[in-house]
Amino acid sequence: MEEHEVYEKIQHKTNHRNKIQKAVTYIFLTLWALIVLFPFYWMILTSVKSYGAYNAEHTPAFFTLSPTIQNYIDAFTTVPLVGYLLNTAIFAVATTVIMVIVSTLAAYAFARLNFRGKNLVFTLFLSLMMIPSELVVITNFVTVTNLDLRNTFVGLVLPSVTSVFYIYLLKENFEQVPDELYRAAKVDGTSDLKYLWKVMIPICRPTIITITILKIIECWNSYVWPRLITDDPAYYLVSNGIQEIRENGFGRENIPAMMAAVVVISVPLIVLFLIFRKKIMAGVSQGGTKG
Amino acid sequence: MNRNHKKAWLYLLPALLFLIFFMVYPLIDVFIYSAEEGFNFASQSYFGVGLYNFSYVLHDPYFLQAVQNTIILVIITVPVSTGLALLISLGLSSIKPLRDLYQTIYFLPYVTNTLAVGLVFMILFQPTEYTDGLVNMVIEFFGGSAVDFIDGPYWAKMFVLCFYTVWIVLPFKILVLTSALASVNPDYYKAARVDGTPKWRVFTKITLPMISPMIFYLVITGFIGAFKAYSDAVALFGTDLNAAGMNTIVGYVYDMLYGDSGGYPSYASAAAIILFAIVLTVTCINLLVSSRKISR
Amino acid sequence: MKIMLKNLTKKFPGRSRKHPEDVIAVNDFTCEIPDGELVGLLGPSGCGKSTTLNMICGLEDASSGSIFFGDENVTALAPELRGVGMVFQNYALYPHLNVFKNIQFPLENLKGKERLSKGDMKSRVLEAARLVQIEDLLDRKPRELSGGQQQRVAIARALVKMPRVLLLDEPLSNLDARLRLQTREEIRKIQKKTGITTVFVTHDQEEAMSICDRIAVMNHGVLMQEGRPQDVYDNPANLFVARFLGTPPINVFHGTVRDETLFLNQAPVLKVKGVSDQDVIVGIRPEGFLLKSDGPLRCHLERIEVMGRDVSIVSTHSACTGTSLRSIISSESRVDTAAAEVCFSLKPGKVFLFSAKTEERISFEIPGQPLSKGE
Numbered sequence: 001m002e003e004h005e006v007y008e009k010i011q012h013k014t015n016h017r018n019k020i021q022k023a024v025t026y027i028f029l030t031l032w033a034l035i036v037l038f039p040f041y042w043m044i045l046t047s048v049k050s051y052g053a054y055n056a057e058h059t060p061a062f063f064t065l066s067p068t069i070q071n072y073i074d075a076f077t078t079v080p081l082v083g084y085l086l087n088t089a090i091f092a093v094a095t096t097v098i099m100v101i102v103s104t105l106a107a108y109a110f111a112r113l114n115f116r117g118k119n120l121v122f123t124l125f126l127s128l129m130m131i132p133s134e135l136v137v138i139t140n141f142v143t144v145t146n147l148d149l150r151n152t153f154v155g156l157v158l159p160s161v162t163s164v165f166y167i168y169l170l171k172e173n174f175e176q177v178p179d180e181l182y183r184a185a186k187v188d189g190t191s192d193l194k195y196l197w198k199v200m201i202p203i204c205r206p207t208i209i210t211i212t213i214l215k216i217i218e219c220w221n222s223y224v225w226p227r228l229i230t231d232d233p234a235y236y237l238v239s240n241g242i243q244e245i246r247e248n249g250f251g252r253e254n255i256p257a258m259m260a261a262v263v264v265i266s267v268p269l270i271v272l273f274l275i276f277r278k279k280i281m282a283g284v285s286q287g288g289t290k291g
Numbered sequence: 292m293n294r295n296h297k298k299a300w301l302y303l304l305p306a307l308l309f310l311i312f313f314m315v316y317p318l319i320d321v322f323i324y325s326a327e328e329g330f331n332f333a334s335q336s337y338f339g340v341g342l343y344n345f346s347y348v349l350h351d352p353y354f355l356q357a358v359q360n361t362i363i364l365v366i367i368t369v370p371v372s373t374g375l376a377l378l379i380s381l382g383l384s385s386i387k388p389l390r391d392l393y394q395t396i397y398f399l400p401y402v403t404n405t406l407a408v409g410l411v412f413m414i415l416f417q418p419t420e421y422t423d424g425l426v427n428m429v430i431e432f433f434g435g436s437a438v439d440f441i442d443g444p445y446w447a448k449m450f451v452l453c454f455y456t457v458w459i460v461l462p463f464k465i466l467v468l469t470s471a472l473a474s475v476n477p478d479y480y481k482a483a484r485v486d487g488t489p490k491w492r493v494f495t496k497i498t499l500p501m502i503s504p505m506i507f508y509l510v511i512t513g514f515i516g517a518f519k520a521y522s523d524a525v526a527l528f529g530t531d532l533n534a535a536g537m538n539t540i541v542g543y544v545y546d547m548l549y550g551d552s553g554g555y556p557s558y559a560s561a562a563a564i565i566l567f568a569i570v571l572t573v574t575c576i577n578l579l580v581s582s583r584k585i586s587r
Numbered sequence: 588m589k590i591m592l593k594n595l596t597k598k599f600p601g602r603s604r605k606h607p608e609d610v611i612a613v614n615d616f617t618c619e620i621p622d623g624e625l626v627g628l629l630g631p632s633g634c635g636k637s638t639t640l641n642m643i644c645g646l647e648d649a650s651s652g653s654i655f656f657g658d659e660n661v662t663a664l665a666p667e668l669r670g671v672g673m674v675f676q677n678y679a680l681y682p683h684l685n686v687f688k689n690i691q692f693p694l695e696n697l698k699g700k701e702r703l704s705k706g707d708m709k710s711r712v713l714e715a716a717r718l719v720q721i722e723d724l725l726d727r728k729p730r731e732l733s734g735g736q737q738q739r740v741a742i743a744r745a746l747v748k749m750p751r752v753l754l755l756d757e758p759l760s761n762l763d764a765r766l767r768l769q770t771r772e773e774i775r776k777i778q779k780k781t782g783i784t785t786v787f788v789t790h791d792q793e794e795a796m797s798i799c800d801r802i803a804v805m806n807h808g809v810l811m812q813e814g815r816p817q818d819v820y821d822n823p824a825n826l827f828v829a830r831f832l833g834t835p836p837i838n839v840f841h842g843t844v845r846d847e848t849l850f851l852n853q854a855p856v857l858k859v860k861g862v863s864d865q866d867v868i869v870g871i872r873p874e875g876f877l878l879k880s881d882g883p884l885r886c887h888l889e890r891i892e893v894m895g896r897d898v899s900i901v902s903t904h905s906a907c908t909g910t911s912l913r914s915i916i917s918s919e920s921r922v923d924t925a926a927a928e929v930c931f932s933l934k935p936g937k938v939f940l941f942s943a944k945t946e947e948r949i950s951f952e953i954p955g956q957p958l959s960k961g962e
Contacts, residue, residue, distance in 0.1 A: 025382045032379055033396045036458070040399070042425070043411045060425045106306035115299035128314055134519060134541055135567055138324065138559050139317030141548055162309045180679035183646050188693035188748070189667020192298065198692075202683040221404050223522045228549050239406040239522075243530060246410060255414055262407040273402040277395060284401065285466045 043266070047071050047259035054256050071260035080233065081261055084241030085268075091226075091237055092219035094157045099215055100208065103167045108196050110167070111174035112182060122171075129164045133224075141228050151232040160225060166211045169286065173207040174200055210283035213276050220269055238265045324560035337557070344561035353533050354562060357543040360524075363449060364456065364539070365517040372457045373509055376464035381494075383465070384472045394469065401462035409526020412455050416440035441528065448528065448537055455523050460516065464509050471505035472498070507581035511574055518570050521545070540566045588656050588751040588784050590620040590643065595652035597638050597808075612638040614808040616652070620801070625778045625785045627795030627816075629831070630805035636788045637756055639805070643786060644671045644754050656751055667696065669752070672745030672783075676757040678737045680729040686740050687725040690715055693748045715743040718777060735766045742777065753778070753785040759794060771798050792832050796820065804828050821936070826946040829870045829939055838912040840869040840904070841943075849940070851906040856883045857933050859940060860952035866943040869906075873899075875937025876914035878922065882932035886912065891924055898922060902929050 046054065048067035075081050109115070110122055140159045149155030177200060185195045201208065223239035230236055236244060245261055273280055325344050327337040348354050379397065383390055400408070418424045418439060427437035440447045475498065483493045499506075521541040524532055532538035533546065540562065547559035595616040601607040613635040620626045628636045641647040643654060645666035653662040661669045672693075680689050690712045694703055703711065716722045719739040729737055738758060745753055758774065759767045775798040778785045789795050795802045796816040803813040804827075812824040823829035829837050843850045845864050849857040876884075878900075886902035889911055893899075898918045903911050914931060916922075922929070935953040942949055 022386070025385055029379065029382045029386070029393050032375075033393055036396055036399055039408060039411045039415065039458075042415060043408075046414065055419065056421070057419065058421045060419075060422055060428055102305040102309060105302045109299045109302035113295065113299035113302065115296040118299075121303070125310070128310060131314060131318055132515075132519065132567060132570065134544060134563050135321050136314050136317035138544070138548060138556050138563060139320040140313055142320075142556055143312075143317070158309075159313045162306075162313050164310070167306060178677060178679065180675045180677050181681060184673065184675055184679035184744075185692075186646060187644055187666045187671060187673045189665070189696045190692075192302075194696070199681055199683075203681075205683075217402055221406075223406055223525070224545065228545065239404060242404070242406045242410060243525065247529060255419070258410060259414070262410055265407045266403055269402045269404065270399070273399070274395075277398075280402070281394075281398060281466055284463060285470050 040266075043259050043262055046256050047263050049256050051254055051256050071256045072264070074254070074257040075260040075264060078257070079241075079245050079261065080236075081241065081245075081264060083234065084236050084238045085264070087235060088220060088237040090153060091156055091160075092216050094153065095160045095219050096212055096215045098157065098161045099163055099166065100212055102161060103163060103170055103211070104196070104201065104208070106167050107170035107174055108192075108200065110171045112196075112200075113192070125164055125167065129168070137225065137228070140225075144229055149229075151230050151235045153235075155229050156226060156235070156237075160219065160222065163215070166215070169211060170204070170207060173204045177203050206279070209276075210279050210286075213272065213280055214283050216272070217269060217280075241265075321560045321563060324557050325564050327557055344557045345565065348558055348561045348565065351558075353538060353546075354540075354543050356533075356536060357538040357540050360449070360452075360537060361518060361520060361539045364453060364520055365514060367449075367453045368456045368460070368517050369510060369513040371453070372460050372464055373506065373513060375457065376461055376468050376509070377506070379461070379465050380468035380472055381498075383469050394465075397465050398462045400459055401466075405459060405522045406526045409455060409523060412451065412458075413441055413527050416451050442535075445536065448535070451527055452524055452537060455527060456517065456520060459523060460513065464513070467505055467509055468502065471502040475501045504581075507577070511577045511581070514573050514577060515570055518566065518573070540569075589622045590752060590784060590786070591655035592616055592618045592620075592639075592643070593653045593655070595639065595642060595654065596650050597635070597642060597647065598650040612808050613642070616805075616808075616810050618803055618810060618813055620784060620786065622784055623782045624800040625775065625787060625798060627799035627802040628786055628788045628805065629792055629795045629802050630790065630811075631831070632790055634805045635808035636790075636805050638808075640754055640756055640786060640788050643752070644673050645669050670748070670750050671752045671754055672748055672750035673754045674738075674741045674745050674756065674758050676760060678729075678741040678761075680737055680740055680744075682729055684728075685725065686716075686721065686727055686729070686732070687712060689729065689740055690744045690747050693744060697748075711747055711749075712743075715747040718746060718780070719743045719773075734762050735770055738762065738770055739773075742774070746777075746781065746783075750783065753781075753783045755785065755787045757788055757790070759789070759791070767794070774798065793834055796832065804831060806831075822948075823870075823939060824948055826868055826870065826941045829941070829948075833872060835873050835899070835913050835915070837870045837872055837939075838914075839908045840871070840906040841908065842867050842869040842906060842940075844940070849938075851884065851904070854883060854885070857935060857938060862940060862949055862951045867949065868908075868941040868943055868946065870939040870941065871912075871933060872937040873913050873915040875934045876900075876916060876931040877934060878916050878920050878929070879932045880930055882930035884931040884933060886929050886931065888924075888926055888929045891922055893918065900929060 045062070045064065048069070048071065049061075049064050050066070050068045050070060053064070053066070110118065110125075144150060144155040144159065147155070181199060182195065185199060190198070221239065222237065223243075226235075226237045227240050227243075230240065233241075233244060242261065242265060245258055326340050326342075328341055328343045383393060383397075386393075414424070416424055416426050418427065418437075422428065423431070423437040424440075426440065431437055438444065438447045440451045479497050479501070480493065483497055488496075519541050520539045524537050524539055524542060528535040528537045532542045538546070544559045544562045544566070547553060547555045547562060595613055596611070597613040598609040598611050601609055616635075616639060628639060630636045638647060642649050645661070645664060645668075649662055653660055655661065656669065681692065684692065691708055694708045694711060697703060712725075713722065716725060719742050721736060721739050721743060724732060724736060724740070729740065732740065738761075741758075755774070759770055762770055771794055774787075787795070787799060799816060801814060802816050802819055804811045804819065806827050812819055812828045819828065820832050823832065826839070830839065840851050842856075843864075843866050844859055844862045847858060847860050847862060848855045849859045849862075849867070849869065851869065884904070886904045889901045889903060891898060891900055896918060897915050898920070900914045900916065900922060901911050902914070940949040940951060941947060
């Protein structure tokens with residue numbers, strides 16, 4: 001009887017400890033979630049406060065009773081926000097499409113075709129992965145300037161296309177498609193290009209979608225290259241646009257309008273993320289890096 | 292056979308052209324630039340070859356400031372972000388309800404525009420017309436005194452920069468560590484529980500060794516990433532980073548290349564090569580340490 | 588369509604500097620496959636049978652020699668121009684296409700005059716599907732099918748082009764034992780119905796023996812023997828073929844021939860007329876033993892396995908090259924399980940002699956009666 005009680009006591013104690021541990025864990029996780037979410041909340045909140053109300057605050061208000069869309073109207077009318085968005089969309093789509101085509105062809109050559117020097121070329125490709133973009137950006141800037149391609153989409157897009165990592169990722173994926181399929185297709189007289197298009201790409205579609213999304217995110221957020229290569233606001237991408245807005249746009253004081261612009265710029269990616277959440281997270285954990 | 296070889300090269304051709312033109316050639320060229328003394332961008336001429344560019348850069352107070360800023364940033368953010376990510380991932384893997392929701396929230400900073408959200412951080416830390424800003428309000432609430440984080444003292448600006456950097460890099464680290472934790476075979480934990488192993492011992496003797504390759508991977512990529520910090524600083528302090536005293540090495544490279552202080556690709560190249568040398572050295576040391584630790 | 592293989596040879600270049608010598612996968616292979624027959628290409632793994640098949644279909648170029656389909660030399664033709672259908676070991680079904688589209692895939696590649704209209708394609712696909720009885724699976728994806736069903740789809744895809752030659756590369760190896768039996772009957776039936784000349788690669792001799800019109804046994808890239816299964820079984824050309832065919836496998840002994848008599852360990856066991864004195868290797872099929880109390884072959888009894896119709900006697904003999912020898916006799920004969928010794932006489936038609944040097948067959952005249960003890 002006594003033993004049983006002792007046992008119960010211990011059981012009770014561990015249960016208690018586990019509960020406290022759980023609670024601490026949840027509190028900690030929630031705290032960080034709040035730190036992550038708060039800037040987003042603040043950005044949306046500020047964007048609906050009116051200019052006057054925001055500047056008249058003596059203590060920052062955590063909510064507003066009179067939301068306004070005036071800031072959004074300002075964001076679209078007084079600065080060329082639509083232009084920035086459109087430029088970024090063109091830049092992202094063009095870069096991604098070219099990148100996917102070029103990478104797919106190269107990955108196919110590495111994974112499926114045989115040619116002399118394949119291993120050597122592939123090793124060279126891989127070693128290029130270690131080259132930091134900061135080293136090559138200088139010459140690219142000079143090249144594009146000398147070719148008179150500043151403030152053009154060509155100059156923006158072309159140097160942003162190359163992406164050794166995606167070629168590598170695709171090649172690995174292509175190699176998992178069994179050899180027999182290729183031989184079966186050959187017996188039926190399928191050309192290489194048709195095999196790539198009709199068999200390889202459909203089978204590897206998940207990976208291709210992943211690299212497409214990752215590249216679009218990369219393009220949407222790219223700042224350094226567009227900043228170097230464009231000084232005409234007509235060609236600004238969103239990152240440069242936001243910088244321009246901050247320094248010359250509404251004037252430093254119109255923070256609510258700035259926040260409206262920030263919301264407009266952030267929303268497309270967040271929507272994309274919420275749709276393709278699983279794919280993006282899987283793709284990033286496969287080897288994307290940021291920071 | 293020959294026909295096949297040609298075809299393969301044809302498939303490779305576009306990628307090769309892009310890589311040679313925009314990666315291989317620039318890579319060689321950057322070393323040439325760095326050796327050309329007194330290069331004039333307008334006339335594309337130079338009057339000597341040597342190491343002057345390197346010596347200029349190494350004696351430039353702006354560069355030294357940038358190096359100092361970058362190193363402080365690296366030393367603070369890499370351990371903090373890796374440790375925080377480890378804590379969060381451990382917490383995430385120990386809970387079931389709401390895990391998906393938390394994971395989704397934690398990943399959000401990865402898909403945001405660094406420049407845009409940096410602006411939000413700026414206004415959180417910046418005083419407004421009649422207030423000292425939200426963060427200062429919190430500080431005052433706890434009995435501290437307000438600081439201007441954006442235009443104020445160096446340590447305050449550095450704090451904001453580090454905080455924002457950690458905020459930005461955490462999603463990737465959390466993601467990698469949670470999948471590393473999830474891939475540990477649960478049989479180990481079951482075996483440990485059968486043996487009555489205390490939790491802390493399970494963590495240090497089972498979990499940590501199993502995920503240590505991933506932690507080292509994160510440390511190495513974290514070092515590389517932090518050394519290349521730039522756009523977070525621009526987001527917080529504007530494009531004129533030298534004036535704010537918050538420039539980074541990469542920022543110095545770009546400032547030398549372009550903008551009001553630009554037009555010196557030789558100095559930019561020299562600075563970029565110095566950066567590359569630092570990153571390479573640190574990475575090699577990291578790899579050495581990690582291979583010794585893991586093989587043990 | 589008759590297939591002729593003339594001196595077909597395939598060399599692969601040496602793999603590294605350490606092994607610069609060429610690897611000869613198929614060596615001087617000559618063989619004729621009559622029209623409309625099902626031929627089994629048989630041999631242990633790595634013997635070159637798959638390489639031979641790949642050369643017939645055109646996936647690999649022959650290093651030398653030639654291949655004729657009928658009178659047409661197809662050696663240099665690309666696979667799609669040869670009119671061959673091929674079924675692969677793992678079926679090679681396209682995972683992203685449903686059954687219908689998988690079967691239709693080869694038809695979409697046809698160009699020029701051969702190009703079919705949508706309707707024609709559909710009727711051809713349905714016809715092929717009906718032939719292998721998968722009409723109700725056409726909407727499914729390959730991963731939703733069982734192994735046997737995938738196999739049928741693969742066959743339908745190979746047949747839909749109406750090939751002149753059908754090639755099957757180890758088509759049954761991925762199926763479980765029961766399905767394998769069923770599917771090989773199926774393949775046989777389909778082949779008979781369509782009358783397409785078919786080459787069937789397998790390492791399973793039982794499979795080949797049971798459904799093929801002819802078998803060709805290969806080893807180390809060389810064709811060992813070719814013929815009707817029963818003929819090859821009854822008249823193996825060499826020790827390898829004798830050992831490779833038959834379950835349980837043939838029992839092999841070291842023996843000597845003196846005065847036209849075969850001796851195993853100095854004991855005379857069989858009259859072998861017309862064989863000169865020499866050391867020989869003796870192969871005796873399990874069914875070549877007759878239980879006889881005064882038989883000349885005295886073996887040490889190990890155990891007896893009763894298998895319903897037959898009884899399998901496992902015993903040992905000092906001249907036997909294996910650890911034990913196995914003989915199969917009808918279950919009606921009585922065996923003394925307690926006895927330490929068992930005595931056999933031999934059926935001369937089931938005993939083969941091979942030269943100890945070349946392992947080639949040495950034939951002998953079969954006398955009227957087997958030897959008995961003490962004669």
